[in-house]
Amino acid sequence: MLEIRWHGRGGQGVWSASILLATAAIRTGKYAQSFPEFGPERTGAPVQAYNRIDDKPIVIHSNIYEPDIVIVIDPTLLENAKAILSGIEPGGHLLVNTPESPDQIRKKLEVPEGVRVWTVDATTIALEEMGRAITNTPMLGALLKAVPVVPLDAIKTVVRERWPGEVGEKNIRAIERALKEVKSG
Amino acid sequence: MQKVVKQRMMALNGDEAVAWAVKQSNVDVVSAYPITPQTLIVERISEFVHNGEVDMEFIKVESEHSALSACVGAAAAGARAFTATAANGLQLMFEILYITASLRLPVVMVVVNRAPSGPINIHCDHNDTMGARDSGWIQIYTEDAQEAYDSTIQAFKISENPEVLLPTMVTLDGFFISHTLQNVSLLPDEVVHEFLGVRKVPKIKVPEIHGDKEVPLMLNPRYPLTFGPLDLFDYYFEHKRQQIEAMMRAYKVIEEVHREYAEISGRSYGDGFIEPYRIDDADVVVVGLGSTMGTTKTIVDELREEGKKVGSIRVRVFRPFPRERLKKVLCNFDAVGVLDRGISFGHYGQLYTDLCATLYGVKDAPAMIDFVYGLGGRDMPPKLLKKIFEEVLEARVKGPEPVFRIKGVR
Structure with a gap:
């Protein structure tokens, strides 16, 4: 079973991203969960969302304490390295939206050995492709490069359902660019 | 044994799964008041109504007390009625909970378990529905969104069985289930329609008023009956005894409905109990x-x-x-x-x-x-x-x- 924790700020769409991912996984015959950090929605405050994805039915209903993948969609959250790195173990992946390199992030956050760091400038991609700094969908593209949890086409399908027309196509362009541009270290 | 039917795999959270169950269950009247973490249920249902996807009356009310009261009225008039609530909303219904059960009305209510105030909390514990355990409702506690869907459909069939005629409360854990999206298999609409049929109101004889004629046990101007009048030490106790006995008969009905549903859906939860x-x-x-x-x-x-x-x-x-x-x-x-x-x-x-x-x-x-x-x-x-x-x-x-x-x- 794969467990994912998304970090963002209220209103940036971490829950939406986790819903898109889980829906795409379910459509491709997998079992999945998506849930928000349980609490009232607070615009601008640090919030988290979660995914579980597996090939068999998922019966666990507790919070996620040891994620395999941590995704940070807002670089201003990196100040709280403790929250970002909580529970992540060697073999895990840390994906960050930042113009910095994976090495810079590894040093800055003191990422443990064995955790693979991935970075992508999702904010710039979002601004260029969508005209708004919406980084949740591009980070889905980065995720698919780091760990191909679901096929890109499955993500495209659910994005087009969620935002039919031009908005969906812009999101897809941002997703595809992030998938190409994400770097690991 | 019936064949397990082909189903549609959806990505739904617990609240949405319940809304879909209600949509497919030919419900006549929904009356509810929004409260976290149940709100999504009534939001989705009101969308179904607004879009014309269901033939259902959605009664907007000013409180949960009124929401359940409207369901009582609707069910007494022969309708299949549904409501949903949580915690403080359930507590505001408290008076009507007992009335629903006592009038033997097969209302189905989904309660998304939330800790009662205070201090104010919107998250899960079971103290809300536990407070209602003695009100005369059947209570089914579900483990996940799939079971919440399955149990909501089953609840109508259990409640409306003439051997039972008691309201059923289906519960799901707030946030842990209500806001967690997961795989949910939905039965085809027509399969649910066939499983539940339309609500059948039992016929009774009331010789003092209607002579030899069998009349429907419902509010109907053609055959007037009174529901819930003054009932002192002369008959109240006998009516309570009937409630006790109806609960005892529910064991068999719950088991049968669970088994019958399992044959169609391929899903069962132990022996249902x-x-x-x-x-x-x-x-x-x-x-x-x-x-x-x-x-x-x-x-x-x-x-x-x-x-x-x-x-x-x-x-x-x-x-x-x-x-x-x-x-x-x-x-x-x-x-x-x-x-x-x-x-x-x-x-x-x-x-x-x-x-x-x-x-x-x-x-x-x-x-x-x-x-x-x-x-x-x-x-x-x-x-x-x-x-x-x-x-x-x-x-x-x-x-x-x-x-x-x-x-x-x-």
Whole structure:
């Protein structure tokens, strides 16, 4: 079973991203969960969302304490390295939206050995492709490069359902660019 | 036996799954008032109504007291009625809960379990529905969104059975289930329609008013009847006795409806009342309600790999309480840990109390410990569950004292 924790700020769409991912996984015959950090929605405050994805039915209903993948969609959250790195173990992946390199992030956050760091400038991609700094969908593209949890086409399908027309196509362009541009270290 | 039908796999959270069940169940009247974490249910239903996807009357009201009152009126007029609420909303309905059950109206209500105020909390515990356990409603506690969907459909068939005619409360854990999206298989609309049919109102004879004619047991101007009039020491007690007996008859109906549904859907939850997991050669088991029991299964698997003989039993139907089943099964174990996400202040958790009453005087009754956990949505982490199992295993040697243990609290 794969467990994912998304970090963002209220209103940036971490829950939406986790819903898109889980829906795409379910459509491709997998079992999945998506849930928000349980609490009232607070615009601008640090919030988290979660995914579980597996090939068999998922019966666990507790919070996620040891994620395999941590995704940070807002670089201003990196100040709280403790929250970002909580529970992540060697073999895990840390994906960050930042113009910095994976090495810079590894040093800055003191990422443990064995955790693979991935970075992508999702904010710039979002601004260029969508005209708004919406980084949740591009980070889905980065995720698919780091760990191909679901096929890109499955993500495209659910994005087009969620935002039919031009908005969906812009999101897809941002997703595809992030998938190409994400770097690991 | 019927063939399992082909189903549609959807990605839905618990609230949405319930809304879909209601959409497919040919419900005539929905009246509800929004309250977190139930709001999504009525939001989705109102969208279905607005889009013309259902032939349903959605009555907007100013409070939960009115929401359930509207359902009472609708059900008394022969309609299939549904409402949903949580915590404080359920408490505001309290007066009408008893009235619904006493008037023998087959209203179905989904309660998304939320800790009652105060201090104000929107997260899960079971103290809201436990407070309503004596109101005369059938209570079904579900483990995940799929079961919430399945149980909501089953609830109409159970409640409307002429042998039962009691309201049913289906519960799901706030946020843990209500806001968690997962795989949910939906039956085709026509299969649900066929399973439930339209509500049939039983016919009765009231010779004093209607002579030999059989009249429908409903509010109908052609055949006037009175529901819920003054009923003092002359007949009130007889009506209560009928409620007691109806609950007893519900055992068989709940089991039958669960079995019939399993044949169509391919899904069953134990025998409909209790869901045992890997108990065959178990020395100890943990018993509980709701979503935590899914997590418990994963811990049972882990401990089994370590060679420990442990299992779990989820109590799905809390009223009528499956006492005969539990009495029979629990005597097979040395020790039993009871998980209570609720507390009767000044006593124990509600499930523990009922299990004690069930096992009183029974030869070979197991040592039993009450673990109160998770109030106000406090998570039950896998590690804590593991520790609870270890304490239950220890009780085999050391005995169950202290029998009351609060877990995951500062």
